[in-house]
Amino acid sequence: MAHVQTLVCRECGHQYPIAPIYTCEFCFGPLGVAYDTEAQRATVSRESIAAGPPSIWRYRDLLPVDPPGDASARVGYTPLVRADRLASELGLGEVWVKDDTRNPTNSFKDRVVAVALAKALEFGIKTLACASTGNLANAVAAAAARAGLTSYVFIPADLEFAKIATTAIYGANVVAVDGNYDDVNRLCAEIAAEQSWGFANINLRPFYAEGSKTLAYETSEQLGWETPDHVVVPVASGSLLTKIRAGFDDLFSVGLLNEKPGVRISGAQAQGCSPVATAFADNAQVINPVKPATIAKSLAIGNPADGYHALDAVRETRGGIAAVTDDEIVEGIRLLARTEGIFGETAAGVTVASLKRLAEEGVVRPDERVVLYVTGHGLKTLDAVAGPGSGPTAVIAPTRQAFADAFPETQPGR
16 A cells, blocks of 8 residues: 555644544544555556456555455446436436446445445454444445444434345344434444444544545546546535545546546535535535435435535535425436436435536536436335335236226227
8 A cells, every 4th residue: 555645634734644543633623545646656547447346446546445355346336327318308418327326235335335344454443333324334234244344333213214124134233323313423423432443434434435536436437538527416424525526636646537627516415404505505604504304314414524625626616506305306216217217215316306406507507518426226215205106007907908998098099
């Protein structure tokens, strides 16, 4: 890992050795990984990446950890799908969907957990844990099971049943907390200070967050080492949006892109939990915490740790942030499914609905190449789409006449 230098405070710049720590002891700012860019330029190339495995580990020279022994495991390198029918519905030109429903536990969280787990093993950590709104719980439980580690996942007690069941199945200790995600996160921070565990999104967070950059790396590689004009990213903590932006910049810094990227970054939030979107609309510098009330539970973080950085990224790149209603979220899920055959969870519904809103407002333009990030599978949030339109089109007797009566338009001569 010659290309990994130190941890550095993102606020005051104070440096720290590589260790399972995440907060600056001088200003209490968040820590991030500092790389030796020249060392990376000397080892990484388009050819070396193409020769790598079809997973995030093809970008090993851009990540803060050596691949684990099962580096061939299929995490990442998910499809980038040209979405012409969706584009037509929205009055846009070129739209692509980065479909991260294809990961092992069906969300982008498998990326960040793969990096966090590899670092935990490097540190000799025996227990993997997290605070989660669901998808991270799935990913941590599965990764820990594969590595033979004990896992504890802490979730809000009102989480969707599907996400609880698909965490418990891996043998994780599932701790349901009476409170929202921010309550869960505070509890986990206290436990992390007492236990020698690796909390993926707390004391391993500087490394964990780097896994999100692989979404930008893959997007660019799959576009023939070019970048989109505009991306739309769901916002929970804000980390995903900031890391996707940083990922495009990293590719240029190490010589993999011919031109400095000018990607416009837009965010997507649910109206019932939209502190970043509200600050953007109000042209405010402070993000006021909110109490979440939305069906998009995977985005229900009322006090987003990276909210300010996400706000800054959107403003600097001349993007926008939309906040959409629960009804719009459900319609966004259905729109993506019926136009592109991709079934996304509520977070995907937020992102599709936000793209629709941003297109209507002229923030996303028809002349732009747009990439939409779909981060989780719809089977995780089936309750959101229950109701009208979710059952059989017709219930018929087992006869040809019953079918003809129910669907007369299918009969000859009609």
